Amino acid sequence: MIQITIDGVSCTCKKGEKLLAVARRNNIFIPTLCHHDGLPGMGSCRLCVVEVTESGRTKVVVSCLYPVRGEIEVVTNSERILAHRKMILALLRKRAPKSDVIAHMCEAFGAPDLPVASFDGGKCILCGLCVRACDLIGAGSVATRTLLKKLAGQGCAYPVAGAGVIAMVSRGTTKTVSTPYDEPSEICIGCGGCANVCPTGEITVTETETGRTIWGKEFKFAFCKECGELLGTDKEVRYAAQRSGRDPDFLCPACRQKRSADAMAEPFGRR
Amino acid sequence: MTRTILVCCGTGCRANGGMDVSLALTAAVDAAAADANVCCVTETGCSGLCELGPLVRIMPDDIMYYRVRPSDAHDIIQKTVLESEPIERLLFKDSSGNHVLHQADNPFYGHQKKIALRNVGIIDSRSIDEYIAHGGYSALARALEMTSDEIIREVEESGIRGRGGAGFPTGRKWRSAAVLESSPKYVICNGDEGDPGAFMDGSIMDGDPHSVLEGMMIGALAIGAEEGFLYIRDEYIQAVKSMKKAIRAAEKRGLLGESILGTNRKLYFSVVRGGGAFVCGESTALMSSIEGNVGEPRAKYIHSVEKGLWGCPTVINNVETWANIPVIINGGGKKFAEIGTKDSTGTKVFALVGKVKYTGLVEVPMGITLRKLIFEIGGGIPNNRKFKAVQTGGPSGGCIPASLLDIPVDFDTLKEYGTMMGSGGMIVMDDHSCMVEFARYYVNFLCGESCGKCTPCREGLRHMRSILTNICNGYGREGDIELLEMIGSTMIDCSLCALGSSAPNPVLTTIRYFREEYEAHIREHRCPAGVCKALTAFSVNHAVCKGCMACTAVCPTRAIVQLNGGFPIITKSCNGCGSCRDVCRFNAIEAVKGGRV
Numbered sequence: 001m002i003q004i005t006i007d008g009v010s011c012t013c014k015k016g017e018k019l020l021a022v023a024r025r026n027n028i029f030i031p032t033l034c035h036h037d038g039l040p041g042m043g044s045c046r047l048c049v050v051e052v053t054e055s056g057r058t059k060v061v062v063s064c065l066y067p068v069r070g071e072i073e074v075v076t077n078s079e080r081i082l083a084h085r086k087m088i089l090a091l092l093r094k095r096a097p098k099s100d101v102i103a104h105m106c107e108a109f110g111a112p113d114l115p116v117a118s119f120d121g122g123k124c125i126l127c128g129l130c131v132r133a134c135d136l137i138g139a140g141s142v143a144t145r146t147l148l149k150k151l152a153g154q155g156c157a158y159p160v161a162g163a164g165v166i167a168m169v170s171r172g173t174t175k176t177v178s179t180p181y182d183e184p185s186e187i188c189i190g191c192g193g194c195a196n197v198c199p200t201g202e203i204t205v206t207e208t209e210t211g212r213t214i215w216g217k218e219f220k221f222a223f224c225k226e227c228g229e230l231l232g233t234d235k236e237v238r239y240a241a242q243r244s245g246r247d248p249d250f251l252c253p254a255c256r257q258k259r260s261a262d263a264m265a266e267p268f269g270r271r
Numbered sequence: 272m273t274r275t276i277l278v279c280c281g282t283g284c285r286a287n288g289g290m291d292v293s294l295a296l297t298a299a300v301d302a303a304a305a306d307a308n309v310c311c312v313t314e315t316g317c318s319g320l321c322e323l324g325p326l327v328r329i330m331p332d333d334i335m336y337y338r339v340r341p342s343d344a345h346d347i348i349q350k351t352v353l354e355s356e357p358i359e360r361l362l363f364k365d366s367s368g369n370h371v372l373h374q375a376d377n378p379f380y381g382h383q384k385k386i387a388l389r390n391v392g393i394i395d396s397r398s399i400d401e402y403i404a405h406g407g408y409s410a411l412a413r414a415l416e417m418t419s420d421e422i423i424r425e426v427e428e429s430g431i432r433g434r435g436g437a438g439f440p441t442g443r444k445w446r447s448a449a450v451l452e453s454s455p456k457y458v459i460c461n462g463d464e465g466d467p468g469a470f471m472d473g474s475i476m477d478g479d480p481h482s483v484l485e486g487m488m489i490g491a492l493a494i495g496a497e498e499g500f501l502y503i504r505d506e507y508i509q510a511v512k513s514m515k516k517a518i519r520a521a522e523k524r525g526l527l528g529e530s531i532l533g534t535n536r537k538l539y540f541s542v543v544r545g546g547g548a549f550v551c552g553e554s555t556a557l558m559s560s561i562e563g564n565v566g567e568p569r570a571k572y573i574h575s576v577e578k579g580l581w582g583c584p585t586v587i588n589n590v591e592t593w594a595n596i597p598v599i600i601n602g603g604g605k606k607f608a609e610i611g612t613k614d615s616t617g618t619k620v621f622a623l624v625g626k627v628k629y630t631g632l633v634e635v636p637m638g639i640t641l642r643k644l645i646f647e648i649g650g651g652i653p654n655n656r657k658f659k660a661v662q663t664g665g666p667s668g669g670c671i672p673a674s675l676l677d678i679p680v681d682f683d684t685l686k687e688y689g690t691m692m693g694s695g696g697m698i699v700m701d702d703h704s705c706m707v708e709f710a711r712y713y714v715n716f717l718c719g720e721s722c723g724k725c726t727p728c729r730e731g732l733r734h735m736r737s738i739l740t741n742i743c744n745g746y747g748r749e750g751d752i753e754l755l756e757m758i759g760s761t762m763i764d765c766s767l768c769a770l771g772s773s774a775p776n777p778v779l780t781t782i783r784y785f786r787e788e789y790e791a792h793i794r795e796h797r798c799p800a801g802v803c804k805a806l807t808a809f810s811v812n813h814a815v816c817k818g819c820m821a822c823t824a825v826c827p828t829r830a831i832v833q834l835n836g837g838f839p840i841i842t843k844s845c846n847g848c849g850s851c852r853d854v855c856r857f858n859a860i861e862a863v864k865g866g867r868v
């Protein structure tokens with residue numbers, strides 16, 4: 001256990017724990033944009049910067065990635081930090097002029113309106129969360145792609161289209177998030193995981209009674225064949241089944257449970 | 272007497288026909304074979320003074336010839352080799368017009384001290400035998416008899432700091448990797464020199480590849496690594512070839528492979544070709560690239576000595592640092608530490624380029640003043656122009672003005688003045704350089720090289736570029752300078768990697784030292800240096816003009832015409848290139864306020 005102070009508050013933490021987690025546990029607020037508790041950190045937005053003083057030397061670090069390894073003193077709201085946060089938000093407002101999330105944050109933090117031209121973009125701040133979400137839970141994960149490749153040999157329904165479903169495309173000032181060649185992706189399953197984690201709502205998902213459209217592609221919904229409850233997209237269900245090595249049964253969890261209970265009951269003659 | 276003719280076939284001289292000279296000399300030797308002394312022609316790596324290449328040096332007489340053509344081969348063999356008679360027309364002429372016979376008497380070479388470049392330009396880089404004959408691999412043999420701790424102690428004592436940019440103490444880096452129990456461990460050589468105008472590391476890999484390998488071998492022994500990678504910039508075809516060949520030769524000699532020199536130590540090296548991105552020179556991006564991922568930097572809170580390549584302890588040093596190691600082991604760390612300054616020991620290789628008479632590759636003791644480097648070694652500014660500034664440390668280095676020419680060149684002093692050692696680029700500018708345009712140029716370059724992962728660098732650079740472009744075009748506004756400073760400060764503190772945190776240097780140093788030049792652009796719509804086309808017009812001062820017509824010859828748009836005995840510039844046709852002003856020997860062409868705005 002290590003004892004550190006954050007804004008004067010003494011906090012206890014484990015070695016290697018991330019500063020942001022320690023701060024949150026102690027009810028100290030640090031703003032974030034590209035951080036998600038369930039996804040690997042990337043440190044791209046830089047909004048969560050704080051000042052760390054260690055053996056007399058002070059440096060600026062991003063709290064979402066900084067592992068606590070010794071006794072340190074942390075300041076989350078010095079003038080220097082607040083000025084940097086304002087600038088970062090001001091820069092992001094120019095990147096994502098259509099994002100109301102960013103606009104609100106700018107207001108809340110008092111970020112200046114920079115007298116420079118806006119990017120003609122939409123809401124995306126290039127935080128990379130969507131890509132990480134897809135890599136982890138969606139069809140973009142490396143493990144899944146390997147599996148799909150194997151399954152493709154066995155006549156899998158989903159052809160494997162090279163890279164991932166979505167990725168950070170190009171580099172530097174022209175970076176964007178997109179599907180390969182900006183075409184609707186072959187392997188996307190329409191799970192919406194990417195859209196769920198997007199902090200700015202850039203990824204549009206439209207849903208009707210019968211289906212969902214995401215990344216320029218339409219997906220049919222699948223319903224439980226017993227009770228008719230919505231299961232997700234058809235591809236999602238098939239994909240989940242394939243990942244666990246079963247045939248898709250198109251049942252909702254409740255009906256599946258019921259069915260296996262029934263199946264088990266039968267041999268015991270309780271029917 | 273056995274004579275060796277060293278023909279420089281480094282990149283610069285090759286471009287000037289060094290290979291042809293070498294062929295011609297070989298033919299001339301053959302032709303004269305009957306009565307010739309034993310004489311061999313050796314092709315070497317860059318000898319330094321590329322500006323005056325191809326260079327030929329006859330040893331052991333140490334007669335150095337400059338700008339040699341294939342047609343000179345016959346004379347060189349007949350006169351110099353056979354009759355020991357120097358050929359005046361091929362010698363260097365110093366500032367007072369005297370012919371200089373020996374290399375060391377040429378002021379370009381006189382002030383240098385070669386450690387990393389000890390063999391470059393002297394040996395045939397393709398031959399492991401020549402390297403061994405010049406004392407090569409003796410440090411490895413010595414290191415094999417030392418303990419890891421003893422090796423590291425020498426390196427620590429030498430005080431050597433990483434030559435790649437950050438200047439981190441090499442010994443300390445090795446020590447932290449050596450104490451870790453885990454295995455495997457790796458050593459990496461960073462040969463991804465991506466700075467425009469820099470060719471230090473390329474020249475070492477090309478001209479003395481075994482010195483790099485030997486350094487890496489010693490490093491690997493010290494930290495307990497059995498595998499090493501040389502990450503070489505893809506454009507360096509020659510260096511890639513030369514390093515691969517060197518690795519094969521070392522394997523054949525039992526210096527690499529199953530058992531190093533018959534001991535039970537294993538070591539394997541391989542070459543990885545770079546992904547062609549400037550940001551891959553950043554160590555974490557480089558490792559990510561070796562692993563086969565996109566070359567993007569990652570947060571460095573856990574150092575790569577602990578978790579580097581594939582999450583294993585990794586020591587990464589650049590080419591020049593590795594090349595220094597054998598000298599440290601052979602001569603001892605103490606002796607090395609006597610060179611240079613207290614906190615920046617040893618020497619540093621620079622690529623001296625830009626508006627300086629003798630451009631080329633130089634190696635000088637740390638702590639030398641910029642003035643000595645530029646005016647004594649580099650021969651000063653050509654065409655009697657005035658020195659204006661020097662950029663050190665590559666594209667994201669800052670620039671130092673004339674008033675600071677006497678500061679010593681070492682890691683900490685350069686940093687104090689807003690720039691950096693970087694990997695050793697040094698670009699000299701004369702008074703025909705606009706500092707705002709200079710900043711715009713490098714910010715634009717870095718815009719294309721930023722990986723775009725983090726906000727400050729990706730967005731900050733983009734806005735810096737647009738603000739600077741506006742200023743250069745005459746659309747600058749009050750407050751622009753302050754805005755640049757604010758963006759710069761956030762980039763320095765908050766960027767993820769060193770590319771972003773050093774990228775504002777060209778902007779912030781020019782504001783620091785040449786603020787009035789920014790103000791002239793913004794407030795008076797005037798480019799004091801006469802470079803920004805939108806703000807500049809050219810006119811001929813007829814009181815000074817001698818009518819030599821040099822300007823009319825270079826004008827690409829034929830905007831200068833002879834009219835009534837004078838040479839007026841037709842404003843409508845002039846595209847503002849400034850060539851006429853550069854070519855005029857009488858300074859008769861003046862840049863004045865004008866242009867589009």
Ligand code: SF4
Pocket residue numbers: 133134137138139140165166187188189190191192193194195214215
């Ligand atoms: S909807 Fe498509 S792109 Fe988004 S996470 Fe799911 S599989 Fe990936």
Ligand code: SF4
Pocket residue numbers: 123124125126127128129130131177194197198199200201202203
């Ligand atoms: S689309 Fe959303 S989640 Fe993806 S990078 Fe942009 S802002 Fe982040």
Ligand code: SF4
Pocket residue numbers: 550568720721722723724725726728729766767768769770771772
């Ligand atoms: S500082 Fe620039 S180059 Fe480095 S990670 Fe950030 S965007 Fe990429």
Ligand code: SF4
Pocket residue numbers: 809825826827828829830831840844845846847848849850851852
């Ligand atoms: S500035 Fe260039 S285009 Fe204009 S007159 Fe001179 S040489 Fe010609």
Ligand code: FES
Pocket residue numbers: 031032033034035042043044045046047048049062063064065
């Ligand atoms: S939340 Fe830490 S860098 Fe984005």
Ligand code: FES
Pocket residue numbers: 279280281282283284285316317318319320321322324325326631632
């Ligand atoms: S290449 Fe010959 S001197 Fe540099």
